[in-house]
Amino acid sequence: MPIFEYRCVDCDHYFEELVRMSGNPRVNCPKCASKKVEKRHSVFAARADAAPSQAPTGGGCGRCGDPSGPCGM
DSSP states (O other): OOEEEEEETTTOOEEEEEOOSSSOOOOOOTTTOOSOEEEEOOHHHHHHHSOGGGSOTTSSOSSSOOTTSOOOO
């Protein structure tokens, strides 16, 4: 079961949820119990979705700005 990141539309709470792949997962906010949540791109999903031409120069993920190479994140 994969872990997905979500943001609650009502209270702006960010959280992760272990979700089964079968059917439509029903995810509620753990803080306010709202059903209005949106799936967010995780760091890993953003890396996998990035095209090679959009990869930052100098290595790394581009988030910390270290030109010397990957941070090992």
